[in-house]
Amino acid sequence: MSILKVSTLKSTSGISTSTPEELSKGRAKVWWNYAQRSGPSMSNLGIENSFNVSSITDEATGQYTVNFAITCTNPCGATSASYNDNAFDSSYSDVTNLYATNTYAEVATVNMSGAAPTTGMFHDCDFNYGFILDTN
Amino acid sequence: MSTVQVNEIQDKTTSFSSTTAQLFSGRVKVWWNYAQRTGPAITNSYNVSSITDNATGQYIVNFSVTLDKPSGSVSSSYNTNAFDGQYSDNANLYATNTTAQVMTPNIGVSGAAFGNLHDCDFNYGVIVD
Numbered sequence: 001m002s003i004l005k006v007s008t009l010k011s012t013s014g015i016s017t018s019t020p021e022e023l024s025k026g027r028a029k030v031w032w033n034y035a036q037r038s039g040p041s042m043s044n045l046g047i048e049n050s051f052n053v054s055s056i057t058d059e060a061t062g063q064y065t066v067n068f069a070i071t072c073t074n075p076c077g078a079t080s081a082s083y084n085d086n087a088f089d090s091s092y093s094d095v096t097n098l099y100a101t102n103t104y105a106e107v108a109t110v111n112m113s114g115a116a117p118t119t120g121m122f123h124d125c126d127f128n129y130g131f132i133l134d135t136n
Numbered sequence: 137m138s139t140v141q142v143n144e145i146q147d148k149t150t151s152f153s154s155t156t157a158q159l160f161s162g163r164v165k166v167w168w169n170y171a172q173r174t175g176p177a178i179t180n181s182y183n184v185s186s187i188t189d190n191a192t193g194q195y196i197v198n199f200s201v202t203l204d205k206p207s208g209s210v211s212s213s214y215n216t217n218a219f220d221g222q223y224s225d226n227a228n229l230y231a232t233n234t235t236a237q238v239m240t241p242n243i244g245v246s247g248a249a250f251g252n253l254h255d256c257d258f259n260y261g262v263i264v265d
Binding site: 001002003004005006007009012014019020021023024025026027028029032033048050051066077078079080081082083084085086087088089090091092094095112113114116119127129130136 | 162194207227
């Protein structure tokens with residue numbers, strides 16, 4: 001295995017530079033694309049794509065837990081969702097809550113629009129996206 | 137063009153290291169900062185060819201790269217004061233290999249009725265793949 005030890009990586013033009021610390025802290029450590037709902041547009045119910053995810057647990061309607069394949073230190077991140085393959089479907093306004101620990105992320109998806117379920121209640125979504133950053 | 141082929145990049149103290157696989161999978165492939173309300177205009181972006189103002193509170197980001205099965209997240213603020221309690225800007229995301237659909241409903245008490253769509257000054261998104 002080859003390891004390059006450097007202080008700064010720079011493009012030949014000198015415009016783009018990155019330190020190893022910037023590369024390490026700036027890259028996503030974990031991310032996922034998860035289908036919790038079995039919508040007609042879905043090619044695969046479950047994990048569509050992921051990075052450093054060991055599994056995703058379907059906890060309950062509108063609730064899932066992402067289990068990391070790595071251990072983070074002080075993770076940060078963000079999540080989004082769409083009920084179906086039309087993000088413009090105004091019947092669904094999908095709010096997502098995220099709580100991230102070093103080894104897993106809990107996500108809740110709440111519909112704040114007028115379609116079922118009642119406004120403010122959990123519902124499963126076809127498309128659940130999330131990524132996690134970390135200091136190490 | 138010069139290319140360095142390595143398995144891992146470290147700083148000299150070895151405090152920070154990244155494999156090339158981690159860098160490839162972990163780096164953001166597409167991002168944008170889009171002003172739909174006061175533009176519409178792209179304030180800044182990466183690997184975005186254009187953004188289509190689809191309708192009030194709806195926009196489509198057209199990627200200049202083709203992705204596999206993307207993931208990501210979006211956020212927004214109606215104006216320059218994210219603490220403005222009149223506006224609570226939710227954002228829905230549906231990402232394909234080449235586009236991202238984003239919708240911004242207001243679930244605050246001003247402007248568009250609760251749950252109705254509205255344009256925002258600041259729309260942010262990041263896509264990984």
